[in-house]
Amino acid sequence: MPRTRPRTPVPIYALIVDAIKGDIDSGNLRPGQKLPTEQELCDRHQASRDTVRRALEILREDGTIYTRRPEGSFVGPEDAPQIREARPAEQFAASLAEEIRRGVYQPDEALPSENELVERLGTSKKSIRGAMELLRERGWAYTVPKIGTFVAARDKWPAA
Amino acid sequence: MPRTRPRTPVPIYALIVDAIKGDIDSGNLRPGQKLPTEQELCDRHQASRDTVRRALEILREDGTIYTRRPEGSFVGPEDAPQIREARPAEQFAASLAEEIRRGVYQPDEALPSENELVERLGTSKKSIRGAMELLRERGWAYTVPKIGTFVAARDKWPAA
DNA sequence: GCTCATTTGTCCGTATGTATC
DNA sequence: TGATACATACGGACAAATGAG
Numbered sequence: 001m002p003r004t005r006p007r008t009p010v011p012i013y014a015l016i017v018d019a020i021k022g023d024i025d026s027g028n029l030r031p032g033q034k035l036p037t038e039q040e041l042c043d044r045h046q047a048s049r050d051t052v053r054r055a056l057e058i059l060r061e062d063g064t065i066y067t068r069r070p071e072g073s074f075v076g077p078e079d080a081p082q083i084r085e086a087r088p089a090e091q092f093a094a095s096l097a098e099e100i101r102r103g104v105y106q107p108d109e110a111l112p113s114e115n116e117l118v119e120r121l122g123t124s125k126k127s128i129r130g131a132m133e134l135l136r137e138r139g140w141a142y143t144v145p146k147i148g149t150f151v152a153a154r155d156k157w158p159a160a
Numbered sequence: 161m162p163r164t165r166p167r168t169p170v171p172i173y174a175l176i177v178d179a180i181k182g183d184i185d186s187g188n189l190r191p192g193q194k195l196p197t198e199q200e201l202c203d204r205h206q207a208s209r210d211t212v213r214r215a216l217e218i219l220r221e222d223g224t225i226y227t228r229r230p231e232g233s234f235v236g237p238e239d240a241p242q243i244r245e246a247r248p249a250e251q252f253a254a255s256l257a258e259e260i261r262r263g264v265y266q267p268d269e270a271l272p273s274e275n276e277l278v279e280r281l282g283t284s285k286k287s288i289r290g291a292m293e294l295l296r297e298r299g300w301a302y303t304v305p306k307i308g309t310f311v312a313a314r315d316k317w318p319a320a
Numbered sequence: 321g322c323t324c325a326t327t328t329g330t331c332c333g334t335a336t337g338t339a340t341c
Numbered sequence: 342t343g344a345t346a347c348a349t350a351c352g353g354a355c356a357a358a359t360g361a362g
Contacts, residue, residue: 038331067331227329230326
């Protein structure tokens with residue numbers, strides 16, 4: 001029953017390897033970017049997971065990609081971090097700090113609620129909470145329990 | 161190690177699909193009702209989560225069920241979800257008040273715990289809490305924090 | 321707003337049986 | 342026989358979303 005596909009001189013997993021490398025060369029996939037999920041690749045190449053994983057393993061071995069479980073596979077190598085979504089919290093914190101610096105939020109003004117930020121930034125509560133903590137640690141904001149988080153006074157902000 | 165189970169002509173996930181469809185046909189599961197959790201189904205069918213999820217995916221694809229993360233899967237289709245949301249707190253309150261009036265619970269006797277009621281009435285804690293609040297408001301019961309909810313004295317009860 | 325538990329989503333590694341070439 | 346490929350199945354781990362308290 002298996003082996004629906006006619007024999008090819010070159011194994012399917014090799015085709016998938018080439019396809020992904022092609023996407024990278026063509027700029028379709030950039031360093032640090034997330035590859036499609038294994039399931040996605042199965043569908044796209046009409047191959048079994050077994051085959052897709054074999055292709056991914058080859059790409060891992062030659063350093064073309066790296067995999068973080070269970071997040072997925074990324075264009076690598078890992079030690080050359082790129083577009084990589086740093087930690088999401090880090091990224092949101094930087095973005096909010098920038099807005100504070102630009103005066104979008106004034107000292108002692110309330111920052112948007114967690115839920116609002118989740119909505120607006122399209123991320124998780126956890127990331128937002130992490131970002132808030134970073135802002136506090138760095139002097140950008142302070143939190144009043146049960147009330148909200150507010151912009152700190154300018155003299156608390158990090159220098160430049 | 162895996163594949164403890166002897167080869168069957170029909171895959172396990174297909175059996176699970178049929179079992180669930182059977183429950184729906186037999187009225188055991190009604191539209192809008194919540195399916196058991198994936199873990200539950202694993203236990204019940206002695207299958208791995210992988211296998212259970214494959215079954216659920218098939219049911220999702222043919223529109224038999226829909227899934228809302230992380231609430232669970234429901235008998236579908238989604239645009240006709242009804243029966244669920246249990247019955248409102250109002251109804252449970254009425255039912256408990258009736259039992260009190262009939263003497264099933266005597267004044268100063270403890271009412272069943274939230275968990276017991278959740279179990280017995282097949283609803284959510286939220287509904288039970290809502291019912292308890294209504295009972296308090298109407299003079300049927302009083303709550304001692306951290307202890308429980310008790311039947312109020314007869315002279316506090318609403319007239320007829 | 322916060323913490324925690326529950327549940328689903330995804331991925332990982334492994335294993336087995338079968339079919340083709 | 343061995344390489345390729347597929348379908349099935351188990352188990353564990355972490356991520357993300359949501360609701361309860």
